[in-house]
Amino acid sequence: MKKNKTDFDTRFWAVRRKHSGLQLMETFFQFNDLVAxxxxxxxxxxxxxxxNSWIKEDPSVIFHFRQSMQSFVRAGYLITLKEKKWVVNIQLENTSPLALGLLSEKEYRNPLLVFKKAFREYSVQExxxxxxxxxxxxxxVYDNLPERNIISPYIHLTKMLDAAHLILERRGKKYN
Structure with missing residues (x-):
């Protein structure tokens, strides 16, 4: 008799077909605003x-955001596997420092560097x-604090959000 195993992995998409990293990022930004x-x-x-504090939002909203962020991280990993160049000749003289966000000038020119650096330091599972x-x-409210360094992954995730938005923005300008 065959044993049936239940798969408890969370998946943002229900269908088992191949997805493009860019399609997944577009889907993420359709449901989630960059600033929000x-x-x-x-x-x-x-x-x-x-x-002594906890988030005031509905836990289901936070859980859904966590799932969408997991999907976003996987989309970023898919993009790094494709090794496409997203370098666009951009004059940084015309760009305000606010547009750069957390990105360096080099990362602003090639946002794929953000994803490569993040996945060199941390895996998708991490x-x-x-x-x-x-x-x-x-x-x-808990007595314990997180045992690991939380600043570095947080900075990577924030930079990945900026870089993904920049990639999608440039892609839209390139094909329109």
């Missing part, structure tokens, strides 16, 4: 670090573990 996503990520981190831990600590 960065703000929500910041709130989750702040509440996770503070001992980003999943980080997001799960931060959501766990932000939803309640």
């Amino acid at each position: 996503s960065k703000e929500k990520l910041n709130n989750i981190i702040n509440c996770a670090v503070k001992r 980003f999943d573990y980080f997001m799960s831990g931060m959501v766990y600590f932000s939803l309640g």
Whole structure:
């Protein structure tokens, strides 16, 4: 008799077909605004670090955001596997420092560098573990604090959000 195993992995997409990393990122930004996503990520981190506070949003919204961020990280990993160059000759003289965000000038010219650097330091599973831990600590009051460095993955995720938005923005200008 064949044993049936239940698959408990969360998947942002229900169909088992191949997806493009860019398509997944477009889907992410259709449901999540860049500024709102960065703000929500910041709130989750702040509440996770503070001992006597928890996030005031509905837990289902936070859980859905965690799932969409997991999908976003996988989309970024897919993009790094494709090794496409997203370098566009951009004059940085015309670009304001506010447009750069956390990105350096080199990363602004080639946003793919952000993803490559992030996945050199952390694996997809480590980003999943980080997001799960931060959501766990932000939803309640706990005596313990996260045991790992949370600043570095947080900065990587924020930079990846900026870089992905920049890639999609440039892609739209290139084909329109």
